[in-house]
């Protein structure tokens with residue numbers, strides 16, 4: 001077998017080289033000298049030989065990736081399909097796979113492709129036609145971006161063993177609360193989750209307590225569970241703007257947790273200011289239906305040490321004015337440099 005395959009390989013190589021000479025098509029960045037270990041459709045800079053740039057080339061397929069490539073750029077093509085075998089020589093080497101802005105659908109991702117990548121750290125799959133996520137077996141995955149697809153499913157347990165997964169971006173999809181019910185369990189290192197522009201009716205459940213940033217703007221959320229935030233002791237930034245939050249959907253004390261520094265509830269249907277904790281620094285409530293200013297929402301108790309740390313408060317596009325604030329407001333909102341009413 002071996003003696004036969006060697007000449008065959010030599011023949012293939014010389015054929016490939018010959019083809020390259022005859023080939024009219026010039027790779028995108030010819031100015032960059034390409035290393036020897038590169039697919040001829042792409043460019044691998046001599047100064048960065050582990051990277052293969054195949055972006056902006058009108059490609060319809062993912063090209064075969066040679067051994068040694070760790071960073072693969074395939075964004076802005078017309079790729080619809082990933083054929084089995086293209087990653088076979090980099091299954092334990094490929095760290096970054098950038099596929100943004102193509103036309104990939106789930107049925108056209110063959111077995112023996114992404115499901116073989118055991119070292120992947122970043123998977124960028126935004127602006128494609130996926131209906132469910134494609135997750136590599138790599139335990140080193142740290143960043144997952146699948147924005148602007150058609151995701152309507154996110155099976156529970158898919159991310160179970162991703163101990164280093166830190167950032168997840170899923171905005172502009174069709175995810176419902178049920179669809180993501182068990183999706184994020186077990187992610188011990190998750191810091192940031194963005195599920196804005198989906199079809200959620202409530203905030204995601206089963207989130208790991210490491211989470212610091214949760215963005216859920218532009219959904220159909222009407223309420224927050226009492227104690228929801230108590231299960232997220234590290235959450236600092238929470239955005240629920242452009243939803244359908246109403247007063248009755250906010251149980252007493254739901255936002256009264258010490259970890260939050262920023263809370264965005266703008267563009268909802270609130271008629272009163274929810275109770276917040278003294279430690280909150282930014283509160284966005286513009287474009288609601290708020291018609292009274294209740295100081296006890298900010299301070300239940302005022303003393304030299306007990307006052308609200310709020311710096312920015314937006315109340316514009318509501319039904320209240322500066323005149324709605326009682327005189328003792330300045331004792332409570334002592335550091336609020338910026339309170340906007342209009």
Ligand SMILES: *[C@@H]1O[C@H](CO)[C@@H](O)[C@H](O)[C@H]1NC(C)=O
Pocket residue numbers: 064065066067085086088089
């Ligand atoms: C993978 O590497 C082997 C040996 O290094 C080579 O013979 C084979 O052609 C490569 N396969 C692909 C798909 O690049």
Ligand SMILES: *[C@@H]1O[C@H](CO)[C@@H](O)[C@H](O)[C@H]1NC(C)=O
Pocket residue numbers: 080103104105128129
């Ligand atoms: C991907 O989605 C776009 C926009 O919805 C559509 O125009 C295009 O035909 C789809 N491509 C494939 C391969 O499904």
Ligand SMILES: *[C@@H]1O[C@H](CO)[C@@H](O)[C@H](O)[C@H]1NC(C)=O
Pocket residue numbers: 139140141163164
């Ligand atoms: C997770 O990240 C840490 C720190 O970067 C690294 O030492 C560890 O090997 C990673 N774990 C996996 C499974 O990749």
Ligand SMILES: *[C@@H]1O[C@H](CO)[C@@H](O)[C@H](O)[C@H]1NC(C)=O
Pocket residue numbers: 253256275276277278296297298299300301
């Ligand atoms: C927030 O909770 C603390 C106890 O954790 C309580 O003392 C305080 O009055 C509450 N603040 C508001 C505005 O309800």
Ligand SMILES: *[C@@H]1O[C@H](CO)[C@@H](O)[C@H](O)[C@H]1NC(C)=O
Pocket residue numbers: 301305306
């Ligand atoms: C007043 O502030 C101190 C120090 O921040 C805090 O320990 C205490 O719980 C506060 N008391 C009330 C009634 O909020």
Ligand SMILES: *[C@@H]1O[C@H](CO)[C@@H](O)[C@H](O)[C@H]1NC(C)=O
Pocket residue numbers: 291319
């Ligand atoms: C706005 O506030 C005024 C004065 O408090 C009240 O008379 C009016 O009904 C409110 N309008 C709305 C739409 O809530």
